[in-house]
Amino acid sequence: MYKIAIISGSVRTGRKSHHVAHYFNNYINGNKLGTAEILDLKEFNFPVLEERLSMTPEPDASSLLFSEKIKTADIVIVVFPEYNGGYPASVKNAIDLLYSEWYHKPVGLVSVSSGNFGGVNAMSLLQTIFLKIKAVPAASFPVPNVESSFDENGNALNKEATDKRAAAFLKELLWFAEAFNKMK
Ligand SMILES: Cc1cc2nc3c(=O)[nH]c(=O)nc-3n(C[C@H](O)[C@H](O)[C@H](O)COP(=O)(O)O)c2cc1C
Secondary structure, eight states, X not given: OOEEEEEEXXXXXXXXXXXXXXHHHHHHHHTTSSEEEEEEHHHHOOOSOSXXXXXXXXXXXXXXXXXXXXXXOSEEEEEEEOBTTBOOHHHHHHHHHOSGGGTTOEEEEEEEOSSTTXXXXXXXXXXXXXXXXXXXXXXXXOBOSGGGTBOTTSOBSSHHHHHHHHHHHHHHHXXXXXXXXXXX
């Protein structure tokens, strides 16, 4: 089974997008679509970047762990909120810490907002960032109205429709994982 790392990108007090990260973790593991694990940026608590991990003489254990998790993942899903029309600094900070780890990585982007548009502004910005570092933003999943869509245990309130969208999203990502695996 493919390894799927789910980055939960919001470190905000009272964050809601974390519920969506739980939803994907439960959905993937529950349906045996892969081996999913949440990488919670609030727990990693990286300081604002002073230098890339590869250029740091004595890297800390949590940065090394994050590097290893991204490097060994077949797919990375990034769950992130839209703040002021962009992605949060916590997400860019974690992306910039690494470099080669992202190479040819199929990435699924899950943008989250409390409004009707599901963070699509931040989505397109983050797609561009991942293209720049030669990762592949292979599938997108905007989540509007997050507060009324998911509970804190990661249950989708409209389960049938959400599961159907999640299945299509995961199908795309798994296709890329399969294709890239054949090229290794
Ligand atoms: C600093 C800040 C800026 C925000 N800017 C936007 C925005 O540009 N567009 C939007 O749809 N929602 C915006 N929101 C609302 C967020 O989508 C909402 O708070 C969502 O729950 C954020 O995810 P989080 O709870 O996981 O941090 C903003 C929220 C914050 C805290």
